[in-house]
Amino acid sequence: MHKYNSSNIKTLEFDALIIGGGGSGMRASLELAKSGLKTAVVSKVFPTRSHTVSAQGGITCAIQSADPNDDWRWHMYDTVKGADFIGDQDAIEYMCSEGPKAVFELEHMGLPFSRFDNGRIYQRPFGGQSKDFGKGGQAARTCAAADRTGHALLHTLYQNNIKEGSNFLNEWFAVDLVKNSKNEVTGVIAFSIESGEVAYLKAQATVLATGGAGRIYASTTNALINTGDGLGMALRSGFPAQDMEMWQFHPTGIYGAGSLVTEGCRGEGGYLVNADGERFMERYAPNVKDLAGRDVVARSMVLEILEGRGCGENKDHVFLKLDHLGADVLNAKLPGICELSRTFAHVDPIYEPIPVIPTCHYMMGGTPTNVNGQAFQRLDNKDLTIPGLYAAGEAACVSVHGANRLGGNSLLDLVVFGRATGKHIQEEIKSGGGVESSSASDVDESLERLNKLNESSSGYQTAEVKRQLQTCMQNYFGVFRRGEFMKKGVEELKEIREKTDNLFVADKSAAFNTNRVEALELQNLLEVAEATAIAALERNESRGAHARDDYPDRDDENWLCHSMYDPKTKTLSKREVNFSPNQVDPFPPAVRSY
Amino acid sequence: MSKLEISLYRYNPEKDKFPYMKTYNVDKPSRDIMILDLLHLLKESDESISYRRSCREGVCGSDGMSINGKNGLACITPISSVLKGNKIELRPLPGLPVIRDLVVDMSEFYAQYEKIKPFLQNDTTAPEQERLQSPADRDKLDGLYECILCACCSTSCPSFWWNPDKFVGPAALLQAYRFLADTRDLSTDERLEDLADPFSVYRCHGIMNCVSVCPKSLNPNKAIGEIKSMLLKNKKNIIASERA
Numbered sequence: 001m002h003k004y005n006s007s008n009i010k011t012l013e014f015d016a017l018i019i020g021g022g023g024s025g026m027r028a029s030l031e032l033a034k035s036g037l038k039t040a041v042v043s044k045v046f047p048t049r050s051h052t053v054s055a056q057g058g059i060t061c062a063i064q065s066a067d068p069n070d071d072w073r074w075h076m077y078d079t080v081k082g083a084d085f086i087g088d089q090d091a092i093e094y095m096c097s098e099g100p101k102a103v104f105e106l107e108h109m110g111l112p113f114s115r116f117d118n119g120r121i122y123q124r125p126f127g128g129q130s131k132d133f134g135k136g137g138q139a140a141r142t143c144a145a146a147d148r149t150g151h152a153l154l155h156t157l158y159q160n161n162i163k164e165g166s167n168f169l170n171e172w173f174a175v176d177l178v179k180n181s182k183n184e185v186t187g188v189i190a191f192s193i194e195s196g197e198v199a200y201l202k203a204q205a206t207v208l209a210t211g212g213a214g215r216i217y218a219s220t221t222n223a224l225i226n227t228g229d230g231l232g233m234a235l236r237s238g239f240p241a242q243d244m245e246m247w248q249f250h251p252t253g254i255y256g257a258g259s260l261v262t263e264g265c266r267g268e269g270g271y272l273v274n275a276d277g278e279r280f281m282e283r284y285a286p287n288v289k290d291l292a293g294r295d296v297v298a299r300s301m302v303l304e305i306l307e308g309r310g311c312g313e314n315k316d317h318v319f320l321k322l323d324h325l326g327a328d329v330l331n332a333k334l335p336g337i338c339e340l341s342r343t344f345a346h347v348d349p350i351y352e353p354i355p356v357i358p359t360c361h362y363m364m365g366g367t368p369t370n371v372n373g374q375a376f377q378r379l380d381n382k383d384l385t386i387p388g389l390y391a392a393g394e395a396a397c398v399s400v401h402g403a404n405r406l407g408g409n410s411l412l413d414l415v416v417f418g419r420a421t422g423k424h425i426q427e428e429i430k431s432g433g434g435v436e437s438s439s440a441s442d443v444d445e446s447l448e449r450l451n452k453l454n455e456s457s458s459g460y461q462t463a464e465v466k467r468q469l470q471t472c473m474q475n476y477f478g479v480f481r482r483g484e485f486m487k488k489g490v491e492e493l494k495e496i497r498e499k500t501d502n503l504f505v506a507d508k509s510a511a512f513n514t515n516r517v518e519a520l521e522l523q524n525l526l527e528v529a530e531a532t533a534i535a536a537l538e539r540n541e542s543r544g545a546h547a548r549d550d551y552p553d554r555d556d557e558n559w560l561c562h563s564m565y566d567p568k569t570k571t572l573s574k575r576e577v578n579f580s581p582n583q584v585d586p587f588p589p590a591v592r593s594y
Numbered sequence: 595m596s597k598l599e600i601s602l603y604r605y606n607p608e609k610d611k612f613p614y615m616k617t618y619n620v621d622k623p624s625r626d627i628m629i630l631d632l633l634h635l636l637k638e639s640d641e642s643i644s645y646r647r648s649c650r651e652g653v654c655g656s657d658g659m660s661i662n663g664k665n666g667l668a669c670i671t672p673i674s675s676v677l678k679g680n681k682i683e684l685r686p687l688p689g690l691p692v693i694r695d696l697v698v699d700m701s702e703f704y705a706q707y708e709k710i711k712p713f714l715q716n717d718t719t720a721p722e723q724e725r726l727q728s729p730a731d732r733d734k735l736d737g738l739y740e741c742i743l744c745a746c747c748s749t750s751c752p753s754f755w756w757n758p759d760k761f762v763g764p765a766a767l768l769q770a771y772r773f774l775a776d777t778r779d780l781s782t783d784e785r786l787e788d789l790a791d792p793f794s795v796y797r798c799h800g801i802m803n804c805v806s807v808c809p810k811s812l813n814p815n816k817a818i819g820e821i822k823s824m825l826l827k828n829k830k831n832i833i834a835s836e837r838a
Contacts, residue, residue: 045646046700048743049654063723107724110714110778112732112739119726145739151653152739159713194693223649259651340651343670463638507642509608512694515641 003451006443009189010199014038016425017187017203019174019230021047023150023411024393024418025209026157026166028373031422033164037429042169042190042201044225044517047158051211051223052414055150056336057126057264058142059106059415060408061099065116066123066140067131072096073584074131075141079409082128082293083402084544084554085589086243086562088578091398094371095409095416097583102415103143111156113145114333124333125267126407127291128594138288140267142408147262147336153411169201173517174229176446177206177237177389184435185388188233189446193517196510198450200443204434205425208234208367208375208391209418213528215521217360217478218470221253221260225521230395232524234367235531235567236449239386240377242397242562242575244528245536245546246364248405249479251297253359255317257344260361261337261354263407266290268333270322272301273353274309280318285594292594295404295545298358302479312355319353326350358479362405363528364545365535366397368564368575373398373421378564378575388435390425392417399562402577403544453519459504462519469496469522473529477536482549486537493530500526531565538572539563556589596622596680598673600636602643603685605692613692615683622680629661629668629676629684645696652809655744659696660685665746665807687749689758702758703745703765710762710770710788715781731777738772738817740810741765747804747814753797760793764804764814767795771817774824786821786828795821 002008016032018025021043032039043050062072076096080087107113107121114122121143129139145152161168171193178187178200187202213228214220231241251272252261266272271290274280284300285292292300301318310316322330322337327350330338334349341347341354367375368383373396375389393414400413476489500523507515541555542548562575579586597619605613618636630647637643645668646656652670659668662676662683676682690698716725748754748763762770770789773779789795795818804814 045648045654045656046704046743049646049648049656051649051654053654053742054649054651104720104722104724108714108716108720110773110776112735112776113724115727115729115732117729119728121724148653148740151742155739162708163711163713194699223654225648257651336653343652461638462641463634505641509606509642511607512644512697514637514644 003455004198004447006200006440010197012199012201014040014201014203015429016205016207017042017201018207018209019188020050020209020211020395021045021168021170022050022209022211022393022414023052023154023157024414025207026154026161027415027418028207028209028392028422029166030157030161030164031419032425033161033166035426037426040167040169040201042172042174042188044171044173044193044229046170047168048155050154051226052154053151054221054223054260055153055411056147056260056262057267058124058144058149058408059103059153059411060126060129060142060406061103061412062096062141063100063103063121063123063143065120065143070131070139070141072099074133074139075099076584077133077587078128078130079400079406080587081134081592082404082406083400084404084592085402085560086399086543086577087402088399089581089586090578091371092400093581093583095400095412098416099412102412102419106153106156106415109156109160111145111152113143124264125291127263127266127297128293128406129291138291142264142267144264147264147334150411173520174233175450175520177233178438178443178446179237180436180438180442182436185386186435186438189443189450191450193512196513204388204429206389207373207421207425208389208395209393210395212363212394213525214360214363216470216473216525216529216532218474219253219258220360221250221258222360227521227524228528229521229524230391231366232527234375234389235527238568239375239389240368240567241365241531241565242368243365243399243403243535244531244565245539245563246403246544247360247532248294248362248364248545249298249358250361251294251301251358252320252356253361254340254344255355255357258359259340259344261320261340261356262334263294265320265322265334265337268329269325270320272297272356273319273321274304275311275315276309280304280309288594293404294407295547296594298479299547301358317355317357320356321353322349323351323353362410363394364397364399364401364403364405366395367391369396369398371398371417371420372424373417374424378573390421392421403546449520449523453503453505453516454508456504459502460499462503462515462522465496465499465503466522466525469525469529472496473532477533480547480549481536483537486533490533490537493533497526497530527567530570531567534570535563535565535572560589598622599681600632601681601683602636604695606642606694623673626672626674629671629673629682630657632673632682633668644694653742655742658687658744658746658749660688665750667744667746667809670809687745689749689755700745703748703763706748706762706766707743707769710766711785712769712773714773714776714779716778717780725778727777734775735772737812738768738775741768741812742810744809746807746809750803750807752801753799757793757797761797762789762794764798764818767798767821768812768814768817771821774821783828786825789821790825795825
């Protein structure tokens with residue numbers, strides 16, 4: 001195995017580079033494909049294998065189909081409240097007001113949305129949705145293609161990228177960012193998984209569209225590929241991450257398997273019951289019951305289990321009841337759920353309830369960006385954009401989800417901000433903006449991690465260390481958190497870093513070496529886990545998905561702010577939340593009840 | 595404890611002149627696990643084993659392979675459903691070039707997909723909102739759009755093995771019909787013209803291997819039948835208009 005350096009690898013030059021072929025990456029690339037700029041999508045899997053494919057229930061947007069009087073401002077209100085008031089209101093406003101355009105574009109591209117009798121797009125109720133700023137009752141705002149909306153969306157985007165002739169580097173793995181002397185980003189080091197060929201992909205703009213990192217937890221709805229590769233690269237390059245303590249636990253992961261059961265089940269009329277057969281959400285959220293925010297429902301489920309009312313032999317899960325909806329509704333509206341449930345829970349929801357448990361689902365934090373997708377760092381308590389670096393989708397923290405994401409807002413986030421990022425890059429490059437080249441030694445520096453793994457002759461086994469990492473995060477940074485436990489977790493992570501720094505890649509071959517890929521992924525997971533742990537330990541309050549036993553209340557005086565994790569010092573600082581939308585009055589913090 | 599005998603197709607282009615089958619004996623797991631979980635177990639003891647995987651719930655289409663002689667997705671195939679005695683044989687999808695172990699080169703498969711122009715074609719000015727479609731018209735796409743491009747069907751089809759460059763194959767034909775059936779698509783005639791040669795569609799002889807292996811319970815054979823009917827009808831129309 002020879003050592004790679006800037007003189008023995010190829011350099012491929014592009015205007016724009018998109019790392020990740022999921023929803024946000026392919027929406028950005030679609031925008032760029034039409035622009036004539038030289039673009040490449042670098043995806044470690046064939047694009048339709050990306051995790052967007054697993055999204056089920058839909059894309060939330062005020063398209064005024066189910067309700068002709070629906071208003072994006074109501075959607076904005078719900079999102080601000082759902083975020084427990086630390087979502088940036090300029091970004092939320094942009095997402096909710098631009099949303100309808102982005103959704104109609106998807107329909108025009110061919111996305112096979114389900115339909116109402118009048119031929120318009122079908123919309124279903126989801127948690128946290130209201131009419132008239134919380135005063136008009138439950139809204140139905142989530143546009144759906146049965147319960148396979150993510151699949152339909154991802155395939156439609158891939159199909160339209162084929163139509164526009166986008167350039168894909170499929171099954172290429174991005175290893176690390178390359179920077180120049182001014183700390184600007186000039187592309188990435190990547191290799192073809194199929195052949196092992198390493199290259200410097202040089203670009204004026206690099207977009208991190210690498211999705212989430214749910215695999216830091218032992219139990220997650222996330223695909224095996226969700227290893228936070230973009231965030232890992234950014235953190236290693238010294239760029240910050242925002243709101244990393246905020247991880248959403250989805251109320252209904254299939255017990256034992258982790259597969260997602262869409263919130264759309266409860267939107268269509270399903271509900272949760274405990275061992276006594278009681279519909280317990282009536283006690284926790286008397287108004288909207290099972291359609292409260294995901295954080296609220298997940299915590300209620302855990303409390304039921306902790307208080308001894310869990311179901312099953314070990315009383316360690318609850319049931320999602322759907323049978324009362326009848327076979328016709330289930331087959332028409334939730335066919336995918338029936339299939340998953342039969343395969344992974346061995347129950348047929350037409351006759352029996354599905355055993356479910358809160359399961360890690362979504363990373364609200366990520367690389368901080370503005371509404372144009374430009375990543376930034378902090379200097380003297382001000383945002384300072386990082387030339388050449390962008391992020392979109394789950395990898396980014398723009399921040400529209402704040403401390404808790406509403407169901408159906410992730411698909412909207414990725415099309416709206418994927419699109420915005422693509423548009424901004426075009427303007428930027430066409431107006432002559434760009435970054436200076438990196439030197440040979442800059443490139444060499446970004447090859448170090450890959451070289452070290454390739455040269456490893458002894459060390460720790462990837463699968464084993466990954467298990468330790470996931471167990472640590474699951475035990476100390478789950479649905480409920482406590483300072484003393486988290487301190488223990490942070491200490492354990494230090495030991496685990498020692499091991500991830502010294503992994504042994506036994507397989508030295510070039511072609512389709514998944515041993516190497518998994519080791520690189522584990523190192524990314526570690527970066528994300530550490531940022532999560534330090535941010536979670538520091539935020540001494542309970543807000544949204546971050547629930548502390550030892551600080552059970554929300555503390556607006558001290559913590560109505562974003563957290564900014566600096567990987568260079570491993571410390572946390574605060575960043576103000578944006579309360580300055582452009583078209584509406586800001587929504588002030590209020591008690592969050594459902 | 596009872597044992598499982600797993601016979602795994604191994605090939606590393608840098609080391610092996612020819613592919614070979616390697617036997618792994620493992621303790622039979624106490625509960626019924628999926629073939630993908632079994633592969634994870636094997637990989638922990640032999641990290642050189644290579645296969646694709648992503649969603650691990652049957653929606654991304656990464657881990658199609660031949661499992662005891664039948665194509666399927668490893669992540670949603672329980673051991674119990676395929677076990678013959680205590681033996682499981684895992685091979686790459688048949689008919690495509692092998693890159694390494696269970697990983698095949700899917701370029702030909704994807705090329706056929708791209709060939710059918712798998713995107714909605716409608717040059718009329720788009721309305722400000724969505725194009726309307728009745729629920730009945732939308733229902734026509736059910737059983738078609740759900741394809742996950744796993745290639746289990748096309749690589750179980752002898753016609754595709756024989757002519758992977760000329761016969762479109764069941765997966766891509768299912769998608770061809772998905773756009774023919776979509777009331778919003780206006781390129782029906784062009785799409786049919788592109789398929790009218792002796793190979794693209796007509797190499798399907800209806801043996802239905804595709805139907806029997808599809809992990810999403812889709813029916814490419816039926817879609818191919820619909821395309822053939824449309825081609826025939828189109829041909830009749832052309833002849834009629836030529837006579838007139």
